[in-house]
Amino acid sequence: MASITLQNIVKEYDDGFPAVNDVSIDIEDGEFVILVGPSGCGKSTLLRMIVGLEDITSGDLLIGGDRVNDKPPRERNLAMVFQNYALYPHLSVFENIAFPMRLAKGKFTQEQVKEKVERAAGMLELTEHLQRKPANLSGGQRQRVAMGRAIVRDANAFLFDEPLSNLDAKLRGQMRAEISQLQRSLNTTSVYVTHDQTEAMTLGDRVAVLKKGVLQQIASPRELYEQPANLFVAGFIGSPSMNFLPGTVSEGSTGSTVLSTPLGDIELPEQVAAAGREKEIVLAGIRPEFFEEASQVEESRRGRGSVFSAELSHVEWLGNEQYGYVRYQNDPRVADALANLAADMDADELRTQLVVALDAMSRIRGGDTAELWVDTRRIHLFDPATGENLTRDAEAGAELTRLAAEDRRRDRERAAAHAD
Incomplete structure:
Protein backbone atom coordinates (compact mmCIF):
# COMPACT_ATOMS: atom_id res chain seq x y z
CA MET A 1 0.00 0.00 0.00
CA ALA A 2 1.02 3.60 -0.53
CA SER A 3 -0.21 7.15 -0.51
CA ILE A 4 -0.75 8.95 -3.84
CA THR A 5 -0.09 12.68 -4.12
CA LEU A 6 -1.02 14.84 -7.10
CA GLN A 7 0.64 18.26 -7.05
CA ASN A 8 -0.65 20.81 -9.59
CA ILE A 9 -1.15 18.14 -12.26
CA VAL A 10 -1.76 19.43 -15.80
CA LYS A 11 -2.44 17.49 -19.00
CA GLU A 12 -2.37 19.52 -22.20
CA TYR A 13 -2.81 18.00 -25.65
CA ASP A 14 -1.08 19.22 -28.83
CA ASP A 15 -3.82 21.78 -29.52
CA GLY A 16 -3.17 23.36 -26.10
CA PHE A 17 -6.45 22.14 -24.59
CA PRO A 18 -6.00 21.38 -20.85
CA ALA A 19 -7.87 18.11 -20.26
CA VAL A 20 -6.69 18.27 -16.64
CA ASN A 21 -5.90 21.70 -15.23
CA ASP A 22 -3.87 22.23 -12.04
CA VAL A 23 -5.35 19.39 -9.97
CA SER A 24 -3.92 18.75 -6.48
CA ILE A 25 -5.14 15.83 -4.36
CA ASP A 26 -3.55 14.01 -1.40
CA ILE A 27 -4.78 10.40 -1.16
CA GLU A 28 -3.86 8.76 2.11
CA ASP A 29 -2.54 5.22 2.46
CA GLY A 30 -5.61 2.94 2.47
CA GLU A 31 -8.05 5.67 1.43
CA PHE A 32 -10.80 5.12 -1.17
CA VAL A 33 -11.12 8.25 -3.36
CA ILE A 34 -13.66 8.64 -6.14
CA LEU A 35 -13.15 10.85 -9.21
CA VAL A 36 -16.57 11.88 -10.49
CA GLY A 37 -17.94 14.25 -13.09
CA PRO A 38 -19.74 14.36 -16.44
CA SER A 39 -18.26 13.02 -19.67
CA GLY A 40 -15.14 14.91 -20.74
CA CYS A 41 -14.37 16.35 -17.30
CA GLY A 42 -10.87 14.77 -17.22
CA LYS A 43 -11.43 12.05 -14.63
CA SER A 44 -10.28 9.12 -16.80
CA THR A 45 -7.32 11.14 -18.10
CA LEU A 46 -6.29 11.81 -14.50
CA LEU A 47 -6.50 8.10 -13.67
CA ARG A 48 -4.44 7.21 -16.74
CA MET A 49 -1.75 9.69 -15.67
CA ILE A 50 -1.60 8.05 -12.25
CA VAL A 51 -1.09 4.60 -13.76
CA GLY A 52 1.36 5.91 -16.40
CA LEU A 53 -0.70 5.49 -19.57
CA GLU A 54 -0.75 9.27 -20.17
CA ASP A 55 2.20 11.65 -19.89
CA ILE A 56 2.01 14.48 -17.37
CA THR A 57 2.47 17.92 -18.98
CA SER A 58 3.40 19.58 -15.68
CA GLY A 59 3.13 18.99 -11.96
CA ASP A 60 4.34 16.12 -9.78
CA LEU A 61 2.89 12.67 -9.11
CA LEU A 62 4.17 10.91 -5.98
CA ILE A 63 3.44 7.33 -4.98
CA GLY A 64 4.54 6.46 -1.47
CA GLY A 65 6.47 9.72 -1.41
CA ASP A 66 8.51 8.92 -4.56
CA ARG A 67 8.14 11.04 -7.70
CA VAL A 68 7.05 8.72 -10.52
CA ASN A 69 6.36 11.11 -13.43
CA ASP A 70 8.93 9.41 -15.62
CA LYS A 71 8.48 5.81 -14.42
CA PRO A 72 6.77 3.36 -16.82
CA PRO A 73 3.52 1.72 -15.64
CA ARG A 74 5.19 -1.59 -14.70
CA GLU A 75 7.46 0.17 -12.19
CA ARG A 76 4.61 1.93 -10.37
CA ASN A 77 3.13 -1.32 -9.00
CA LEU A 78 -0.46 -0.26 -9.53
CA ALA A 79 -3.31 -2.64 -10.39
CA MET A 80 -5.91 -1.36 -12.84
CA VAL A 81 -9.44 -2.70 -13.28
CA PHE A 82 -10.79 -1.61 -16.67
CA GLN A 83 -14.35 -0.99 -17.85
CA ASN A 84 -14.17 -3.88 -20.34
CA TYR A 85 -12.50 -6.24 -17.78
CA ALA A 86 -9.54 -6.92 -20.18
CA LEU A 87 -9.74 -10.69 -19.63
CA TYR A 88 -8.03 -13.24 -21.88
CA PRO A 89 -10.81 -15.33 -23.49
CA HIS A 90 -8.59 -18.39 -24.10
CA LEU A 91 -7.43 -18.61 -20.46
CA SER A 92 -9.34 -20.10 -17.55
CA VAL A 93 -10.45 -17.99 -14.61
CA PHE A 94 -7.51 -19.40 -12.64
CA GLU A 95 -4.99 -18.38 -15.29
CA ASN A 96 -6.59 -14.96 -15.81
CA ILE A 97 -6.20 -14.22 -12.11
CA ALA A 98 -2.68 -15.71 -12.06
CA PHE A 99 -1.54 -13.79 -15.15
CA PRO A 100 0.27 -10.92 -13.34
CA MET A 101 2.26 -13.45 -11.32
CA ARG A 102 3.14 -15.45 -14.44
CA LEU A 103 4.55 -12.25 -15.96
CA ALA A 104 6.92 -11.84 -13.01
CA LYS A 105 8.97 -14.82 -14.14
CA GLY A 106 10.67 -16.67 -11.32
CA LYS A 107 9.23 -14.44 -8.58
CA PHE A 108 6.49 -16.88 -7.48
CA THR A 109 6.59 -20.66 -7.14
CA GLN A 110 3.71 -22.71 -8.52
CA GLU A 111 2.55 -23.30 -4.94
CA GLN A 112 2.55 -19.56 -4.19
CA VAL A 113 0.59 -18.86 -7.37
CA LYS A 114 -1.99 -21.51 -6.43
CA GLU A 115 -2.28 -20.20 -2.87
CA LYS A 116 -2.73 -16.55 -3.88
CA VAL A 117 -5.23 -17.32 -6.66
CA GLU A 118 -7.31 -19.56 -4.42
CA ARG A 119 -7.28 -16.96 -1.65
CA ALA A 120 -8.47 -14.22 -4.05
CA ALA A 121 -11.08 -16.56 -5.56
CA GLY A 122 -12.39 -17.36 -2.08
CA MET A 123 -12.76 -13.65 -1.26
CA LEU A 124 -14.64 -13.06 -4.52
CA GLU A 125 -16.77 -16.25 -4.46
CA LEU A 126 -15.10 -17.55 -7.62
CA THR A 127 -13.73 -20.83 -6.26
CA GLU A 128 -16.27 -22.95 -8.17
CA HIS A 129 -15.50 -21.13 -11.43
CA LEU A 130 -11.70 -21.36 -11.55
CA GLN A 131 -11.64 -23.78 -14.51
CA ARG A 132 -14.24 -21.92 -16.58
CA LYS A 133 -13.51 -19.51 -19.45
CA PRO A 134 -14.62 -15.85 -19.32
CA ALA A 135 -17.21 -16.41 -22.07
CA ASN A 136 -19.11 -18.74 -19.74
CA LEU A 137 -19.34 -16.21 -16.91
CA SER A 138 -21.89 -13.53 -16.15
CA GLY A 139 -20.91 -9.84 -16.30
CA GLY A 140 -20.63 -9.66 -12.52
CA GLN A 141 -18.40 -12.76 -12.40
CA ARG A 142 -16.11 -11.35 -15.09
CA GLN A 143 -15.81 -8.15 -13.08
CA ARG A 144 -14.79 -10.20 -10.05
CA VAL A 145 -12.13 -12.03 -12.09
CA ALA A 146 -10.67 -8.66 -13.10
CA MET A 147 -10.63 -7.65 -9.44
CA GLY A 148 -9.00 -10.96 -8.49
CA ARG A 149 -6.18 -10.26 -10.90
CA ALA A 150 -5.64 -6.91 -9.15
CA ILE A 151 -5.66 -8.52 -5.70
CA VAL A 152 -2.93 -11.11 -6.39
CA ARG A 153 -0.51 -8.42 -7.54
CA ASP A 154 -0.02 -7.08 -3.99
CA ALA A 155 -0.15 -3.66 -5.65
CA ASN A 156 0.45 -0.31 -3.96
CA ALA A 157 -3.01 0.80 -5.08
CA PHE A 158 -6.08 -0.28 -7.03
CA LEU A 159 -7.28 1.94 -9.88
CA PHE A 160 -10.82 1.42 -11.20
CA ASP A 161 -11.92 2.94 -14.54
CA GLU A 162 -15.75 2.89 -14.60
CA PRO A 163 -15.75 -0.84 -13.75
CA LEU A 164 -19.52 -1.21 -13.38
CA SER A 165 -20.79 0.75 -16.38
CA ASN A 166 -21.39 -2.40 -18.47
CA LEU A 167 -23.61 -4.04 -15.83
CA ASP A 168 -27.37 -3.71 -15.37
CA ALA A 169 -28.72 -1.62 -12.50
CA LYS A 170 -29.38 -4.50 -10.09
CA LEU A 171 -25.94 -6.05 -10.63
CA ARG A 172 -24.29 -2.65 -10.28
CA GLY A 173 -25.82 -2.35 -6.82
CA GLN A 174 -24.52 -5.78 -5.80
CA MET A 175 -21.03 -5.10 -7.16
CA ARG A 176 -20.88 -1.71 -5.43
CA ALA A 177 -21.38 -3.46 -2.11
CA GLU A 178 -18.75 -6.10 -2.95
CA ILE A 179 -16.13 -3.55 -4.03
CA SER A 180 -16.76 -1.50 -0.88
CA GLN A 181 -16.42 -4.51 1.44
CA LEU A 182 -13.35 -5.79 -0.42
CA GLN A 183 -11.60 -2.43 -0.25
CA ARG A 184 -12.24 -2.17 3.48
CA SER A 185 -11.03 -5.70 4.18
CA LEU A 186 -7.85 -5.25 2.08
CA ASN A 187 -7.32 -1.63 3.23
CA THR A 188 -5.64 -0.88 -0.11
CA THR A 189 -5.36 2.66 -1.46
CA SER A 190 -7.97 2.92 -4.22
CA VAL A 191 -8.87 5.48 -6.88
CA TYR A 192 -12.18 4.92 -8.66
CA VAL A 193 -13.49 6.80 -11.72
CA THR A 194 -17.22 7.03 -12.41
CA HIS A 195 -19.78 9.39 -13.93
CA ASP A 196 -22.46 7.84 -11.68
CA GLN A 197 -22.87 10.01 -8.60
CA THR A 198 -24.71 7.18 -6.77
CA GLU A 199 -21.55 5.07 -7.02
CA ALA A 200 -19.49 8.03 -5.88
CA MET A 201 -21.66 8.71 -2.84
CA THR A 202 -21.91 5.09 -1.69
CA LEU A 203 -18.31 3.99 -2.23
CA GLY A 204 -15.89 6.78 -1.43
CA ASP A 205 -14.16 7.92 1.73
CA ARG A 206 -13.82 11.18 -0.19
CA VAL A 207 -15.16 12.26 -3.57
CA ALA A 208 -13.38 14.62 -5.98
CA VAL A 209 -15.81 16.45 -8.28
CA LEU A 210 -14.30 17.57 -11.60
CA LYS A 211 -15.64 19.95 -14.25
CA LYS A 212 -13.78 20.64 -17.50
CA GLY A 213 -10.50 19.41 -16.03
CA VAL A 214 -10.73 21.57 -12.90
CA LEU A 215 -11.23 20.18 -9.39
CA GLN A 216 -14.37 21.79 -7.96
CA GLN A 217 -14.39 20.22 -4.48
CA ILE A 218 -13.00 17.17 -2.70
CA ALA A 219 -14.72 16.07 0.49
CA SER A 220 -16.70 13.29 2.12
CA PRO A 221 -19.97 12.43 0.34
CA ARG A 222 -21.94 14.03 3.16
CA GLU A 223 -20.01 17.31 3.00
CA LEU A 224 -20.55 17.48 -0.76
CA TYR A 225 -24.26 16.91 -0.22
CA GLU A 226 -24.80 19.26 2.72
CA GLN A 227 -22.13 21.93 2.09
CA PRO A 228 -21.48 22.09 -1.68
CA ALA A 229 -18.86 24.65 -2.70
CA ASN A 230 -20.70 25.89 -5.75
CA ASP A 393 -20.30 26.85 6.22
CA ALA A 394 -16.76 25.61 5.52
CA GLU A 395 -16.16 24.76 9.17
CA ALA A 396 -19.28 22.60 9.42
CA GLY A 397 -18.36 20.92 6.14
CA ALA A 398 -14.84 20.10 7.30
CA GLU A 399 -16.29 18.59 10.47
CA LEU A 400 -18.54 16.32 8.39
CA THR A 401 -15.51 15.05 6.46
CA ARG A 402 -13.53 14.57 9.68
CA LEU A 403 -16.36 12.51 11.22
CA ALA A 404 -16.68 10.44 8.02
CA ALA A 405 -12.93 9.65 8.13
CA GLU A 406 -13.32 8.60 11.76
CA ASP A 407 -16.25 6.31 10.90
CA ARG A 408 -14.42 4.66 8.03
CA ARG A 409 -11.34 4.16 10.19
CA ARG A 410 -13.49 2.23 12.64
CA ASP A 411 -14.95 0.23 9.77
CA ARG A 412 -11.49 -0.74 8.58
CA GLU A 413 -10.37 -1.71 12.07
CA ARG A 414 -13.41 -3.98 12.43
CA ALA A 415 -12.79 -5.51 9.00
CA ALA A 416 -9.14 -6.17 9.90
CA ALA A 417 -10.17 -7.76 13.20
CA HIS A 418 -12.61 -10.09 11.44
CA ALA A 419 -9.95 -11.05 8.88
CA ASP A 420 -7.62 -12.11 11.71
Missing part, protein backbone atom coordinates in the same frame (compact mmCIF):
# COMPACT_ATOMS: atom_id res chain seq x y z
CA LEU A 231 -23.68 25.59 -8.07
CA PHE A 232 -22.11 22.80 -10.14
CA VAL A 233 -21.34 20.52 -7.17
CA ALA A 234 -24.79 21.18 -5.69
CA GLY A 235 -26.51 20.29 -8.96
CA PHE A 236 -24.36 17.28 -9.81
CA ILE A 237 -24.52 15.59 -6.39
CA GLY A 238 -27.89 14.24 -5.30
CA SER A 239 -30.79 12.40 -6.93
CA PRO A 240 -33.24 13.93 -7.62
CA SER A 241 -31.10 17.00 -8.20
CA MET A 242 -31.22 20.09 -6.04
CA ASN A 243 -33.86 22.64 -7.06
CA PHE A 244 -32.57 26.07 -8.06
CA LEU A 245 -35.27 28.68 -7.51
CA PRO A 246 -34.58 32.32 -8.53
CA GLY A 247 -35.35 34.92 -5.90
CA THR A 248 -34.54 38.24 -4.30
CA VAL A 249 -33.88 38.76 -0.61
CA SER A 250 -36.00 41.63 0.73
CA GLU A 251 -37.95 42.80 3.77
CA GLY A 252 -41.43 41.26 4.04
CA SER A 253 -44.63 43.04 4.99
CA THR A 254 -44.49 41.68 8.55
CA GLY A 255 -40.91 42.88 9.12
CA SER A 256 -39.39 39.46 8.46
CA THR A 257 -36.82 38.84 5.72
CA VAL A 258 -38.20 36.94 2.75
CA LEU A 259 -37.00 35.37 -0.46
CA SER A 260 -39.32 36.66 -3.18
CA THR A 261 -39.68 33.86 -5.73
CA PRO A 262 -41.96 32.99 -8.69
CA LEU A 263 -43.88 30.79 -6.20
CA GLY A 264 -44.38 33.54 -3.65
CA ASP A 265 -42.48 34.76 -0.60
CA ILE A 266 -40.51 32.33 1.59
CA GLU A 267 -39.44 33.62 5.00
CA LEU A 268 -35.71 33.17 5.63
CA PRO A 269 -33.75 32.92 8.88
CA GLU A 270 -31.35 35.80 9.34
CA GLN A 271 -28.13 33.77 8.82
CA VAL A 272 -29.37 32.64 5.37
CA ALA A 273 -30.85 36.01 4.40
CA ALA A 274 -27.66 37.90 5.29
CA ALA A 275 -25.67 36.01 2.66
CA GLY A 276 -27.92 37.14 -0.20
CA ARG A 277 -29.08 40.56 0.95
CA GLU A 278 -26.57 42.51 -1.15
CA LYS A 279 -27.27 40.54 -4.36
CA GLU A 280 -29.73 41.71 -7.01
CA ILE A 281 -30.85 38.11 -7.50
CA VAL A 282 -29.83 34.71 -6.10
CA LEU A 283 -30.53 31.07 -6.83
CA ALA A 284 -31.98 29.29 -3.82
CA GLY A 285 -30.72 25.70 -3.67
CA ILE A 286 -33.45 23.56 -2.09
CA ARG A 287 -33.28 19.77 -2.09
CA PRO A 288 -36.61 17.90 -2.61
CA GLU A 289 -36.46 16.40 0.89
CA PHE A 290 -36.38 19.88 2.46
CA PHE A 291 -40.12 20.04 1.69
CA GLU A 292 -43.05 18.42 3.47
CA GLU A 293 -46.82 18.76 3.36
CA ALA A 294 -47.58 21.49 5.88
CA SER A 295 -50.37 19.43 7.48
CA GLN A 296 -47.84 16.73 8.45
CA VAL A 297 -45.33 19.05 10.12
CA GLU A 298 -45.51 19.05 13.92
CA GLU A 299 -46.29 22.38 15.53
CA SER A 300 -42.91 22.41 17.29
CA ARG A 301 -41.13 22.30 13.90
CA ARG A 302 -43.28 24.68 11.88
CA GLY A 303 -41.38 27.72 13.15
CA ARG A 304 -38.15 26.36 11.69
CA GLY A 305 -39.47 26.80 8.17
CA SER A 306 -41.92 28.60 5.95
CA VAL A 307 -45.28 27.60 4.45
CA PHE A 308 -46.46 28.44 0.93
CA SER A 309 -49.17 27.24 -1.48
CA ALA A 310 -48.42 25.71 -4.87
CA GLU A 311 -50.30 23.82 -7.57
CA LEU A 312 -48.73 20.48 -8.49
CA SER A 313 -48.54 19.68 -12.21
CA HIS A 314 -48.10 15.95 -11.58
CA VAL A 315 -46.96 13.40 -9.00
CA GLU A 316 -44.66 10.36 -9.25
CA TRP A 317 -45.25 7.51 -6.80
CA LEU A 318 -42.25 5.18 -6.39
CA GLY A 319 -43.50 2.85 -3.67
CA ASN A 320 -41.46 3.97 -0.69
CA GLU A 321 -41.41 7.62 -1.73
CA GLN A 322 -43.34 10.13 -3.79
CA TYR A 323 -42.39 13.31 -5.62
CA GLY A 324 -44.55 16.23 -6.62
CA TYR A 325 -43.71 18.70 -9.39
CA VAL A 326 -44.49 22.42 -9.35
CA ARG A 327 -44.02 24.49 -12.52
CA TYR A 328 -43.02 28.14 -12.34
CA GLN A 329 -41.98 30.99 -14.61
CA ASN A 330 -38.22 31.40 -14.70
CA ASP A 331 -36.54 34.75 -14.16
CA PRO A 332 -34.69 35.82 -17.35
CA ARG A 333 -31.85 37.19 -15.20
CA VAL A 334 -30.78 33.62 -14.27
CA ALA A 335 -31.63 31.90 -17.56
CA ASP A 336 -28.03 31.98 -18.82
CA ALA A 337 -26.65 30.69 -15.51
CA LEU A 338 -29.03 27.71 -15.55
CA ALA A 339 -28.38 27.00 -19.23
CA ASN A 340 -24.61 26.97 -18.59
CA LEU A 341 -25.10 24.71 -15.56
CA ALA A 342 -27.13 22.26 -17.64
CA ALA A 343 -24.39 22.20 -20.30
CA ASP A 344 -21.69 21.64 -17.66
CA MET A 345 -23.68 18.75 -16.17
CA ASP A 346 -24.25 17.13 -19.59
CA ALA A 347 -28.00 17.70 -19.28
CA ASP A 348 -30.28 18.92 -22.08
CA GLU A 349 -31.76 21.63 -19.88
CA LEU A 350 -32.71 22.41 -16.29
CA ARG A 351 -36.49 22.54 -16.26
CA THR A 352 -38.22 25.38 -14.47
CA GLN A 353 -40.01 23.14 -12.03
CA LEU A 354 -39.70 22.47 -8.35
CA VAL A 355 -39.41 18.84 -7.21
CA VAL A 356 -40.80 18.27 -3.71
CA ALA A 357 -40.69 15.10 -1.62
CA LEU A 358 -44.09 13.90 -0.38
CA ASP A 359 -45.04 11.15 2.03
CA ALA A 360 -45.54 7.86 0.16
CA MET A 361 -49.10 7.68 1.58
CA SER A 362 -50.03 11.20 0.48
CA ARG A 363 -53.15 11.45 -1.70
CA ILE A 364 -52.16 14.73 -3.34
CA ARG A 365 -52.40 14.45 -7.11
CA GLY A 366 -51.55 16.55 -10.15
CA GLY A 367 -53.83 19.59 -10.37
CA ASP A 368 -54.19 19.86 -6.58
CA THR A 369 -53.06 22.95 -4.72
CA ALA A 370 -50.98 21.92 -1.71
CA GLU A 371 -49.78 23.73 1.38
CA LEU A 372 -46.04 22.99 1.47
CA TRP A 373 -43.57 23.55 4.29
CA VAL A 374 -39.88 24.10 3.53
CA ASP A 375 -37.06 23.84 6.05
CA THR A 376 -35.52 27.26 5.45
CA ARG A 377 -32.51 26.60 7.69
CA ARG A 378 -31.17 24.20 5.08
CA ILE A 379 -31.58 26.45 2.05
CA HIS A 380 -28.40 27.46 0.23
CA LEU A 381 -28.12 30.71 -1.71
CA PHE A 382 -25.92 30.80 -4.82
CA ASP A 383 -24.61 33.73 -6.82
CA PRO A 384 -25.82 33.03 -10.39
CA ALA A 385 -22.96 35.11 -11.85
CA THR A 386 -20.09 33.18 -10.20
CA GLY A 387 -21.79 29.97 -9.01
CA GLU A 388 -20.40 30.54 -5.49
CA ASN A 389 -22.34 29.11 -2.55
CA LEU A 390 -22.94 32.24 -0.48
CA THR A 391 -24.21 30.29 2.54
CA ARG A 392 -21.58 27.54 2.70
